[in-house]
Amino acid sequence: MAEEEVKTIEATEEVIEEVAEPETFAKSGKKSKKHIEEVKAEEERQARKAERAAADAAEKPKGATPVTRPKLERRGKKYQEAAKLIEKGKAYILKDAIELAIKSSPVKFDASVEIHARLGVDPRQADQNIRTTMVLPNGNGKTVRVAVFAPADICKAAKAAGADIAEDEEFLKQLEKGTIDFDVLISTPQYMPKLGKFARLLGPKGLMPNPKAGTVTMDVEKAVKDAKAGKVEYRVDKQAIVHIGVGKVSFGADKLMENANAFFDSLKAQKPASLKGSYVKSVFITTTMGPSIAIENIYN
Numbered sequence: 001m002a003e004e005e006v007k008t009i010e011a012t013e014e015v016i017e018e019v020a021e022p023e024t025f026a027k028s029g030k031k032s033k034k035h036i037e038e039v040k041a042e043e044e045r046q047a048r049k050a051e052r053a054a055a056d057a058a059e060k061p062k063g064a065t066p067v068t069r070p071k072l073e074r075r076g077k078k079y080q081e082a083a084k085l086i087e088k089g090k091a092y093i094l095k096d097a098i099e100l101a102i103k104s105s106p107v108k109f110d111a112s113v114e115i116h117a118r119l120g121v122d123p124r125q126a127d128q129n130i131r132t133t134m135v136l137p138n139g140n141g142k143t144v145r146v147a148v149f150a151p152a153d154i155c156k157a158a159k160a161a162g163a164d165i166a167e168d169e170e171f172l173k174q175l176e177k178g179t180i181d182f183d184v185l186i187s188t189p190q191y192m193p194k195l196g197k198f199a200r201l202l203g204p205k206g207l208m209p210n211p212k213a214g215t216v217t218m219d220v221e222k223a224v225k226d227a228k229a230g231k232v233e234y235r236v237d238k239q240a241i242v243h244i245g246v247g248k249v250s251f252g253a254d255k256l257m258e259n260a261n262a263f264f265d266s267l268k269a270q271k272p273a274s275l276k277g278s279y280v281k282s283v284f285i286t287t288t289m290g291p292s293i294a295i296e297n298i299y300n
Contacts, residue, residue, distance in 0.1 A: 086104065086291055086293055091296040091297070092293060092296060098256050098285065101113055101285050101286065102287075104290055106290055107287075110141070110248045111248065112288050113256055113287055114245050116241060116243050116283070116284045116286070117282070118280075119236060121279070123238055130235060131212055131233070133232065135230055135231045136259045136262060136263070137262055144183045146165070146184045146224050147163065147164065147171070147186070148166040149171045149185065149194075149195065150220055151168060154220050158186070161220075162228045182207070183207075184207070186215045186217070186223045188218055188220065189218070232245070246260050267280070280297055283299065
């Protein structure tokens with residue numbers, strides 16, 4: 001009897017200790033009651049999710065691995081027909097590439113002809129971040145609307161040179177409304193501070209005047225004539241590729257050849273002095289929605 005009484009007393013003391021020392025929680029943070037309950041609930045949820053996933057995997061038999069068709073087969077019929085004209089893996093001389101690009105254009109409208117050149121530069125380096133302008137001998141086939149923001153006397157000369165819009169303070173009122181009906185904006189250096197507050201509107205569209213692009217100048221009349229004559233800007237992107245449109249399919253091979261040669265001459269002139277290794281890595285020509293054609297790389 002004595003032993004049983006001792007065991008009963010010990011059990012009673014343990015119960016008293018458990019009651020006397022309840023679980024304590026912090027007011028906030030990871031040791032708070034709310035957080036601990038949320039953690040437990042999340043663990044239970046994840047366990048139920050794992051059980052369901054295991055049950056689904058056991059019930060559903062694995063089917064055959066889907067077959068991915070080649071990229072060419074996923075293209076349209078006209079594109080596939082045009083691609084058959086191009087010999088895979090072959091680099092064509094420029095003249096042949098242009099003639100083939102015209103022949104392989106799969107669209108009914110007057111497609112643009114573009115050249116894409118991958119360079120060996122590092123665009124993060126200031127001296128290798130290529131950006132310049134040039135005038136294509138035969139234009140690029142696009143109708144360019146030119147706007148001029150300058151003093152009244154310069155605006156008058158700009159209008160005579162062919163500017164579509166040439167205004168002073170009235171131009172700012174249009175920008176405040178968010179109205180943009182031009183492709184190129186030219187301004188004078190003293191008027192550039194007034195355009196500062198519209199940088200978020202013009203910048204992303206590539207319309208903010210820039211001295212490198214020749215759109216911030218005192219010779220506004222010449223800038224307007226150049227823009228109307230087919231002056232284009234090209235720059236290297238983050239992947240070190242230059243993209244430029246050199247005309248339309250309707251230009252014919254000779255005019256496109258002249259424009260392409262003018263571009264390559266301009267590109268070679270922009271080669272950074274600090275560059276080590278090859279300058280032009282690869283060149284391709286293509287038309288709108290058409291297949292690309294590799295050009296023989298002789299431009300280093």
